C-alpha cells in the first residue's frame with residue numbers, strides 16, 4: 218500500500234513550532250510523556266479485555282520496553298497495549314483533541330513561549346520533537362491484522378503507511394535523536410529519568426540490552442521501575458516527589474499539587490482514593506464539555522476516566538484515582554450509570570474533600586485564598602446543584618467586599634453586621650473596580666455597612682437558589698428598597714431637622730411626578746432614594762424583577778428581549794435634584810425641565826454601563842444645557 222501524506226491540524230503545527238524551538242531545560246520529560254501514554258494504552262486494553270478476553274489472550278503480561286540503538290542514534294519506547302489503527306494515528310497524532318489547547322497555544326504565543334507554561338500544560342506526545350528530528354510510530358491495534366506506520370519530522374506534515382513491520386500488538390515509538398540530545402542514548406541516563414518520573418507506573422518498565430528492540434520478552438531486559446500502584450502503598454513509604462510524579466501522570470497536568478488526599482475507606486464499602494487539587498487553573502475549567510478527571514479503578518484495574526457519577530461537576534478540578542473492591546471487574550459503562558455503590562462512594566468522597574478544604578481554610582487562610590481564586594467559581598456551582606452540601610459550601614465560600622481588599626467569609630460578614638441590619642447585602646457585576654464605584658453603594662458606605670462584591674456569572678444563579686445564610690436573606694443593593702433607614706450605624710449623621718425634611722419632600726414629590734410624566738414608560742417608576750449620597754441618580758430593579766446585572770447577562774446570551782423597566786432613583790440631597798425640585802415648584806413644566814429629566818435617565822444608564830437609547834438626543838440636550846450654563 219502506498220504512502221499517504223497528511224498535514225497536521227494548524228494548532229498542532231503551531232504547537233510543534235513552539236516545542237521544537239523551545240529552550241525548555243527539562244527536555245527529559247519527553248520520556249515521561251511517552252511512558253505515560255504507553256501505560257494508558259495498557260490500561261485501556263486491560264479494561265477492554267475484561268469483556269473481550271481474546272484481545273489480550275496471546276500476551277497478557279503488560280509491559281513497556283525501552284531500547285537504545287547507538288548506531289542509528291535512536292531510542293524506542295514500545296508497549297503491548299491497545300495500539301492504534303490508521304484512523305487512530307491520524308486523529309491522535311495529527312490533531313489535538315484535548316480541550317483548552319487552543320487557549321494554551323494562544324497564551325504561550327502571547328508570552329513568547331513562556332517555558333513555565335509548557336511545563337505546566339504538558340505537550341504530551343508532541344514533546345518527542347524536543348529531542349528528536351524524526352519520529353516513527355508503528356502500531357497494531359489489538360484484534361487487528363493490519364499494522365500501520367506514522368512518520369514525521371514535526372514540520373507541518375506526517376505520513377501514514379500500511380506496514381508489516383509493526384509490533385504484534387501495541388505501539389512502538391522510535392525517536393531519532395537530535396545532535397543536542399545524545400545524552401538519551403545512555404542507559405544510565407534513562408534509568409535515572411524513569412526512577413525520577415515514572416517509578417509509580419503500575420506496569421513493568423524494562424530496559425533492553427543494547428541492540429535489541431521490541432516488546433518480545435526474552436528475560437534479559439532489566440526492570441527499572443518498582444511497578445506497584447502507588448495508592449496501594451503505605452503513605453509513610455511514598456515521598457512527596459513520587460506523589461507529585463503520579464499526579465502529573467494521572468492528571469495529565471504539570472503543576473505542583475495544591476492539596477493531596479490519600480485515604481482508605483474500610484467498612485460497608487471498601488475503596489482507596491488518591492486525589493489532588495491543582496495549584497493552577499486549567500485552561501478549560503469552564504469548557505461545558507469538561508468533566509472531572511478522576512479515574513475509576515476496580516481492584517487495581519483501570520475502568521474509566523469518564524464516570525460522570527463518580528464526582529459532582531463542581532469538583533471537576535480534582536485529579537487522581539479512586540479504586541474500589543466493591544464493584545465487579547466486568548462492569549460496563551451502562552452499569553456505572555446510577556450505580557448505588559458509585560453514589561455512596563461519591564457522597565463519602567465529597568464529604569471528605571470538603572472537610573479537607575475546610576481545614577485548609579481554617580489553618581492557612583492565605584493559601585486557601587489562592588485555591589479560592591482558582592476554583593471558587595466552580596465550587597459555587599455546588600450551591601445550587603447539591604443541596605445536601607449547600608451548608609458546607611457556604612462555609613467554604615469567600616468573597617470580596619467593600620470592607621477591604623482581602624477575602625471574607627459569610628461568618629465574617631455576619632459578625633460585622635450593624636444593629637438593625639437584617640440582610641446580607643451584595644452587588645453583582647463584571648469587575649470589582651466598576652462595582653466598587655457603583656452609585657447604589659453610596660448610602661451603604663455612608664453608614665459603613667459592608668456589601669459583598671460578586672463578579673462570577675455563577676453568582677446570579679446560586680443567590681436566588683440559596684436565598685439566605687443563617688436566616689439572613691441575601692439582598693441585592695440594586696433591587697427593591699434598602700431598609701437603610703432602619704439600620705443604625707456609628708457614624709450616622711442624624712437626619713436633618715424635621716421641618717427641612719418635609720419641605721424638601723414636598724418639592725421632591727412634585728419633581729418625581731414630573732419626571733415620571735416626562736419619561737412615561739421608559740422607566741417603571743421614579744422615586745426618592747435612600748441609597749444615594751453622592752450621585753444624583755441611579756437605576757434599580759423592582760423587588761420582584763430581575764437584578765440589573767443578571768438581566769444584562771441574559772440579554773447577552775439572547776435569552777431575554779424586552780428589559781423589565783427600571784426604577785429611576787433620585788437623590789433628594791443632591792444640589793442638582795434640589796434645584797430641579799425648586800424649579801418645578803416655581804415654574805412648573807417646561808422644555809428645559811423635560812430635557813433635564815431625560816438627561817437624568819441617560820446619566821443613570823451611563824453609570825450602569827448600559828447603552829443609551831438615543832445617543833444623538835443625549836448629545837444634543839447635553840450641549841444645549843452646557844451652552845446655557847456657560848452663558849449665564
Ligand code: ADP
Nearest residue numbers: 254255258300301309310340341342343388469
Ligand atoms: P494525552 O495522553 O494527554 O491524551 P498525548 O499527546 O500524550 O495526549 O497523546 C495523544 C493521544 O495519542 C492519546 O490520547 C492516545 O489516544 C494516543 N496515543 C499516544 N501514545 C499511544 C500509545 N503508546 N498507544 C496507544 N495510543 C497512544
Ligand code: MG
Nearest residue numbers: 253254341342
Ligand atoms: Mg499523554
